[in-house]
Amino acid sequence: MRQLAIAAAAALLAATGSAPAAEIDALVTTAMKAAVDELVPPFERANGHNVRVSYGPSGGVARRFIGGEPADVIMIDGGALDELIKGGKVLPGRTDVARTGIGIAVRKGAAKPDVSSPEALKQALLAAKSIGHTAPDGGGITAAHVMKLFEKLGIAAEVTPKVKLAAGGPNGRVSVLVSSGEAEIGCSRSPS
Numbered sequence: 755m756r757q758l759a760i761a762a763a764a765a766l767l768a769a770t771g772s773a774p775a776a777e778i779d780a781l782v783t784t785a786m787k788a789a790v791d792e793l794v795p796p797f798e799r800a801n802g803h804n805v806r807v808s809y810g811p812s813g814g815v816a817r818r819f820i821g822g823e824p825a826d827v828i829m830i831d832g833g834a835l836d837e838l839i840k841g842g843k844v845l846p847g848r849t850d851v852a853r854t855g856i857g858i859a860v861r862k863g864a865a866k867p868d869v870s871s872p873e874a875l876k877q878a879l880l881a882a883k884s885i886g887h888t889a890p891d892g893g894g895i896t897a898a899h900v901m902k903l904f905e906k907l908g909i910a911a912e913v914t915p916k917v918k919l920a921a922g923g924p925n926g927r928v929s930v931l932v933s934s935g936e937a938e939i940g941c942s943r944s945p946s
Contacts, residue, residue: 775802780827781819783812785854785943812895831895856899859932859940876907886928886937889919900941
């Protein structure tokens with residue numbers, strides 16, 4: 755993932771390298787926060803540009819942009835970006851810089867659940883006292899995938915009452931639910 759993010763930063767450098775110093779507003783999915791936080795300072799030093807980054811869940815970032823929040827750069831989920839392109843809000847064409855998958859998280863020191871097969875995952879989720887994932891209305895895209903997984907495994911009715919929702923964004927991550935003990939297992943996207 756870091757190599758892809760570096761390649762994206764290099765492309766941005768090439769595109770703006772000869773331009774005078776600028777203020778660049780970036781709306782970025784929280785899933786890319788670690789990489790972007792690492793890449794922005796060297797980019798700014800190398801070019802004299804000032805990058806103002808605002809993070810949030812992909813769906814929330816897209817809603818903010820549609821609502822009029824300015825952005826020179828948008829890094830969000832491909833599906834949300836495609837909708838912005840289709841709606842004429844963003845010029846056609848995109849560059850994919852990372853892929854994400856949904857991972858399982860447990861509190862530090864806790865036993866790692868067996869998720870080696872669909873049946874093992876099903877049993878781990880059924881055995882968990884609580885399961886955390888992003889709130890659908892917070893703009894995170896993970897919730898729909900996780901809820902669909904619960905249905906596919908045939909356990910939606912059993913696990914839905916145990917779900918704890920994270921608001922999304924930098925301060926509302928699933929990891930906070932897990933690290934605080936509020937959720938025994940967390941289901942969250944992570945860049946790969």
